[in-house]
Amino acid sequence: MAKYSDEFKVMIVREYLAGLLGYKRLAEKYKIKSTTQIKNWVLVYKEYGVEGLFRKESNEVYSVQFKLDVLSFIKRTGASLTETALHFGLTNPPMISSWNKKFLEGGAEALDQPRGRPAMFDKAKNVKSTQLTSKDEMTREQKLERENELLRLEVAYLKKLKAFQMDPDGYLERHKQRYHSNSRINSD
Structure with missing residues (x-):
């Protein structure tokens, strides 16, 4: 523009x-x-x-609640972007369209994402991060292993869910024996 x-x-x-x-x-x-x-x-x-x-055009950062109020106002009243911008004292009506698009794509969490690129780290921060002790690295490594395990579980779950959705009866038939053997163990 x-x-x-x-x-x-x-x-x-x-x-x-x-x-x-x-x-x-x-x-x-x-x-x-x-x-x-x-x-x-x-x-x-x-x-x-x-x-x-x-x-x-200011670099003012609007709260998520304010953005939701603006979007709610449009929905309730059917006001145009320009009318809404005037009502809330905004100088850039297309910004409201951007908020609406983000909200539709990612919900309220998407409205909380900062604009632009993340700030670059200071050299001091980089030096500090390279001087981590082996104990800190191990903790970080354990966190990453835990995250990997959770992601593996999620992928496995989604694969099974997809297989079940595609053919519920066939999926249950293939896994019937496994479920029966597990139920016998639990009932003893």
Whole structure:
């Protein structure tokens, strides 16, 4: 998406409000790809004045609860992204679409993931990690072995579940003898 200067936004909004040209003609005149951008600027201007157009995209981090409240508001009211952004004081309506996509793909946990790349480790942290004692390495190794075992169990379970879902009767028939022998052992 193209970035436009604050002065340019104010000029477009004032030209629209003067009634000389509509959204479509302004977009054509100034080579703006979408009339939606101009509509958003006009709505922000009407709601917050010139200062609303001067708001910069901030690196503000919103809480998961806030994001859920915004998405819930859209669902309850059927408001558009722009109306919702104005209601919650957000300057970037497409950001709400991004939150909704993340929520649909991964639930509330996905809304908690930080943006961008993780920070690089300091050299001091790297040096410290290489100076671990053998006891610490063993603990780490044990944790990794435990994680591997749990993953193996999960894969085995999913394979059996898939086999059962594909042919429940055949699966039970193949494993019938095993279940009967186990039940006899438990009943003695």
